[in-house]
Amino acid sequence: AGTTAGELRYEGAPLAITGENAKRIMNPDGVAMTADEYGIATKLYFERCAGCHGVLRKGATGKPLTPDITMPKGTEYLRALITYGSPAGMPNWGSSGELTAEQIDIMARFLQQEPPEPPEFGMSEMRASWDLRVPPEQRPTKPQHNRNIDNYFVVTLRDAGQVAIIDGDTKEIVGILPTGYAVHISRPSASGRYVFTIGRDARVDMIDLWTTTPTIVAEIKVGLEARSVETSKYHGYEDKLAIAGAYWPPQFTIMDGDTLEPIKIVSTRGMTVDTQEYHPEPRVAAIVASHEHPEFIVNVKETGHILLVNYEDTNALSITDIEAARFLHDGGWDRSKRYFMTAANQSDKIAVVDSRDRELEALVDVTKIPHPGRGANIDDPTYGPVWVTSALGNANVTFLGTDPEGHPDNAWKVVRVLEGMGGGSLFVKSHPTSRNLWVDAPLNPDEAISQSVAVFDIDNLDAGFEVLPIGEWADLGPGPKRIVQPEFNKAGDEVWFSVWSGQEEESALVIVDDRTRKLKHVIKGPEIVTPTGKFNIFNTVNDVY
């Protein structure tokens, strides 16, 4: 499977920054457009284009679109390009029917104007948005219920702007909470008591799991658009600090781990690792908490820097800047939790960071657009401990050796490539007690694939995979029913999948017995709106995957 429109569109859906938020900058030499048209175009641009071309149009995975480049091309050329797309990867917005001829004409003229600049978001805006609803001294001193918090799942209900908290032991929904819009990920505090969610709208919510039903105790906005949040895990700093990374403005914010009070904002604008040119908009992608030092590890996407942010003294932050490769995106730990394995997705590389010695251990070439999520750690019968990623651009499931002591010849090398169901895969998952490796493919254009999951037997990897029809098992009405993100329970004997349909359609969570690969349970109903990411408390706190 080659690159599909679905894979490309995956990049392109930031939040709309509306007319009143964006300063209108008309190009005196540009073609005419009315204020209304400018407003329409601004919104369309953010929804459809900014993900690839950048908010400031300086280019990211897509080409730069500043007036010095677009004006000489002219309206006619731009209209055709937007309508029909290009082999370089531009989607065919017109001939696919997604944009009308009128919208395309407005966009072609808009691209010859200066890009509207969204506002900055600094300490005063953050403090104004900060809402400490339940101060620490008013919170319970022990859990107010007998449920097993370790086996809770925090589930994003994407288009509802909520998360559901589900008791993994009983499968009951214990709470549905209004969070930021389209929560991207949830990360628990080191103690497991609190959960931090990050909305696309850069709203961070802090949820207390000790109260009778889960309660939002604090909230803050750290920008206009964001994808990552994490909490301090180093010994002695458990539950002390939180950090959130923003796409716009490009910056990260360190906050008090008990209250979300903002402490320090650090801009990520700077030079690209390779050509050493200034990039005005390097977005913050994955963030993980180091177990080796009191540090957060921050992926700066467009410039390719991995920052080890030491939080011992927040008034004198020391940051080790590791040069990796452009387009850093997602990643997770190897099984020893010493090495951070992270995808530089459009560079087709995996960067390996040694968090103990604070250095780049390796930069490994893989094939088209690796997308690991946090990845999967398994014991390969031949190659020993490996970390696994799948890919957006092809069916490859790639294994990298991660045991420099026991298997030095294999360390940081691609030791095995399996063929999965097809491209458009986002997440792989396994568990230390499981002998299965699960691989989804929600963005594959073929429904038979996107509505199923592949499972490999770790003890017999050459045998290929079994396909489980998770979408069918959910027994729902019509809809895309994409199967996304396997997540294990604490014991590692159940694996949970989201069956992700449209906002008006029925979705579900499907729970499979990991040992028998048979259907165990389905959670559905009107509350389960567009579920995507799911985070088991114990596994997420302890980086078990």
Ligand code: DHE
């Ligand atoms: Fe994600 C992780 C960004 C689209 C579901 N996604 C991440 C991370 C980043 C990111 C930076 C790593 C966070 C971390 O670990 O700190 N995702 C982006 C995008 O920029 C992109 C491509 C487009 C966008 O506009 O958001 C994008 N992501 C999606 C989706 O369409 C998904 C499938 C559904 C959704 O909710 O929007 C999706 N992303 C996820 C999930 C994770 C994630 C479930 C966490 C996986 C994990 O196991 O940790």
